[in-house]
Amino acid sequence: MNDDGRKTMNGEIGAIERRKERLDRGIKVRTEGIYAISSWEEVAYLALPRLILILGILLLPFLMPSLYWNRVISIVGIYGLLALGFDFLAHYVGLVSLGGSLFIGVGGYLAAILNKSFGLSPLFTIPAATLGGAILCTLLILPALPLRGVYFAIVTLMYPLVLFRIIEALNILGGTDGILGVASFPNPWVEQYLILFVVIIALFGLRRLVNEDIGLVFRGVKDNDQAVKASGLSITYYKAIAVFITSALGCFGGAYFVHIYMVAGISLFALDYSVIPIAATVIGGGGTLVGPLLGCFILVPISELLRAFGTLRIVFYSVILLAFIMFRSEGIMVYAQRKYHQFERWVKV
Amino acid sequence: MSGEPILQVNKVSKAFGGVQAVRDVSFSVQAGEVFGIIGPNGSGKTTLINCITGFIKMDSGKVLYKGTDISNKAPNQIANLGLTRTFQIMRPYYSLPAYKNLIVPLFSPRARRMGGWRGGGKLGDRGTVSIDILEEIGFERDSFVPYKLASSLPTGYLKRLELARCLALRPDLILCDEVFSGLSMSEIASMVPLIEKLQMDGITLVMIEHRLRELFRVASRVMVLNFGEKLTEGPPEEVMANEKVKEAYLGSEKLLDYTFEA
Numbered sequence: 001m002n003d004d005g006r007k008t009m010n011g012e013i014g015a016i017e018r019r020k021e022r023l024d025r026g027i028k029v030r031t032e033g034i035y036a037i038s039s040w041e042e043v044a045y046l047a048l049p050r051l052i053l054i055l056g057i058l059l060l061p062f063l064m065p066s067l068y069w070n071r072v073i074s075i076v077g078i079y080g081l082l083a084l085g086f087d088f089l090a091h092y093v094g095l096v097s098l099g100g101s102l103f104i105g106v107g108g109y110l111a112a113i114l115n116k117s118f119g120l121s122p123l124f125t126i127p128a129a130t131l132g133g134a135i136l137c138t139l140l141i142l143p144a145l146p147l148r149g150v151y152f153a154i155v156t157l158m159y160p161l162v163l164f165r166i167i168e169a170l171n172i173l174g175g176t177d178g179i180l181g182v183a184s185f186p187n188p189w190v191e192q193y194l195i196l197f198v199v200i201i202a203l204f205g206l207r208r209l210v211n212e213d214i215g216l217v218f219r220g221v222k223d224n225d226q227a228v229k230a231s232g233l234s235i236t237y238y239k240a241i242a243v244f245i246t247s248a249l250g251c252f253g254g255a256y257f258v259h260i261y262m263v264a265g266i267s268l269f270a271l272d273y274s275v276i277p278i279a280a281t282v283i284g285g286g287g288t289l290v291g292p293l294l295g296c297f298i299l300v301p302i303s304e305l306l307r308a309f310g311t312l313r314i315v316f317y318s319v320i321l322l323a324f325i326m327f328r329s330e331g332i333m334v335y336a337q338r339k340y341h342q343f344e345r346w347v348k349v
Numbered sequence: 350m351s352g353e354p355i356l357q358v359n360k361v362s363k364a365f366g367g368v369q370a371v372r373d374v375s376f377s378v379q380a381g382e383v384f385g386i387i388g389p390n391g392s393g394k395t396t397l398i399n400c401i402t403g404f405i406k407m408d409s410g411k412v413l414y415k416g417t418d419i420s421n422k423a424p425n426q427i428a429n430l431g432l433t434r435t436f437q438i439m440r441p442y443y444s445l446p447a448y449k450n451l452i453v454p455l456f457s458p459r460a461r462r463m464g465g466w467r468g469g470g471k472l473g474d475r476g477t478v479s480i481d482i483l484e485e486i487g488f489e490r491d492s493f494v495p496y497k498l499a500s501s502l503p504t505g506y507l508k509r510l511e512l513a514r515c516l517a518l519r520p521d522l523i524l525c526d527e528v529f530s531g532l533s534m535s536e537i538a539s540m541v542p543l544i545e546k547l548q549m550d551g552i553t554l555v556m557i558e559h560r561l562r563e564l565f566r567v568a569s570r571v572m573v574l575n576f577g578e579k580l581t582e583g584p585p586e587e588v589m590a591n592e593k594v595k596e597a598y599l600g601s602e603k604l605l606d607y608t609f610e611a
Contacts, residue, residue: 213455213475214456216445216449216453217452219442219445220442220453223443223444224441226436226440227436227440227442229404229425229428230404230428230433230434230436230514231425231428231454231456231457231514231518232428232433232457233454233456235425
């Protein structure tokens with residue numbers, strides 16, 4: 001592993017040749033994920049990045065105290081859940097899903113219906129929409145599970161477009177006006193911290209999950225589904241579980257969104273929810289789970305800051321994305337993790 | 350050889366478009382024996398295994414395993430009955446360390462039901478169990494090898510990993526698709542005792558092989574396929590003496606002499 005990133009470089013004219021050497025910091029043992037911890041420094045070495053992340057997320061509403069930015073943080077959280085789900089499905093199960101807007105839409109409309117028609121408070125509508133929506137989305141995607149790669153992506157992209165048109169054409173569920181007057185949260189603190197806690201739990205929960213035994217089965221499905229079949233496990237079943245987890249995250253986001261804006265409209269099926277998570281994954285670093293989340297924390301506020309430029313912001317947005325794909329295609333977190341776990345030094349050759 | 354055979358294959362046929370890959374092949378395997386399947390390239394050996402294990406739907410025919418009909422069942426259902434297979438082109442999970450590769454089969458309903466591993470069973474530590482299995486199959490326990498990513502393992506270990514995946518399911522029958530191919534002579538020499546040990550443990554083996562000398566050391570009966578059809582079946586010496594087999598499979602007598610050199 002030490003030799004991976006070794007670079008050679010010529011010194012000045014006539015000088016001795018030097019080489020950059022990269023070494024592991026040495027508390028990783030034998031394999032990924034097993035560490036030998038013998039001192040407080042090493043505990044801190046492992047725990048500090050996680051603590052900074054958690055505290056950073058929790059303190060964010062204080063760092064950006066205006067009402068406007070608090071709302072932006074909530075939206076970041078929703079995109080963050082979608083991006084976590086996308087990264088989980090794409091890099092740990094091997095399903096490229098464009099179903100973000102499907103999850104948001106189904107979860108959002110369910111929560112709105114439960115609130116308006118049955119008078120349930122957000123305390124009940126959000127869990128119910130999360131579970132019910134996840135079951136519904138899983139059932140919708142079930143026929144597409146044997147498909148792979150771009151075919152699966154197309155099917156998941158088709159559903160939000162179809163539901164959008166159905167609601168528009170049949171004028172059901174409020175038609176183009178949407179369902180208005182959905183109840184809001186009892187107070188802004190609950191509203192703000194609900195999403196932040198769920199994001200943190202989802203992040204660390206998923207990170208744990210992919211290293212549990214069932215997570216290894218998911219990764220097996222991605223690496224080699226034939227071998228999983230030969231191991232006596234039904235790949236459709238495990239794919240369905242993974243889709244259920246992802247859609248639960250998305251449906252929670254949708255239900256939450258409806259309750260903060262107090263309206264469920266067909267814009268819930270907007271393609272942003274499918275596309276921005278992918279962009280965030282590219283920027284943050286796929287397969288790290290935390291990367292896509294950070295990607296959302298970068299992308300969504302940038303998109304807000306660029307709002308002053310009107311439609312021109314799409315251009316800036318694209319340029320940023322393009323730069324990442326061309327110059328740092330591994331993503332921020334993959335790069336940062338490597339820098340953190342290895343140190344570099346110059347050695348004379 | 351007596352009693353009901355553990356595997357009975359009746360007139361299995363499979364065509365890919367106009368190509369008849371397997372035509373009316375029947376054979377039966379007794380519990381505890383090593384049964385060889387040989388034949389020239391493209392004679393339908395792997396297709397036959399794919400049909401038996403459910404990876405390909407067969408056009409017609411019937412497969413009985415321990416008396417129950419398993420024709421065209423899903424591969425995972427068949428594996429859960431204890432009929433496992435290895436792949437000719439190895440199929441490890443490249444992004445996982447070798448020992449974590451085995452956690453997937455250990456997670457299967459069959460492995461969980463059977464239990465019985467040291468520290469295994471329903472709530473046991475699958476990591477420990479998989480290291481045990483890997484040691485049994487020839488991975489050095491106290492070295493780095495079981496912890497290495499499967500993508501960095503050499504072919505010999507990957508072939509063993511294929512067998513280990515089958516063993517993790519506590520199988521009664523393993524269909525081995527060319528476990529010796531791609532290995533060096535010394536690696537093969539260390540694999541043969543492994544096969545013999547599996548047989549002594551009471552596991553029935555069906556082996557597709559091109560390495561005839563090694564196969565004939567372990568196999569009690571051999572079936573020869575050519576162009577998807579069964580040519581003959583019997584003890585190795587008898588089969589290789591068959592004129593049709595010489596013609597179809599070996600082509601010349603020189604190669605035949607070489608086979609029995611040992």
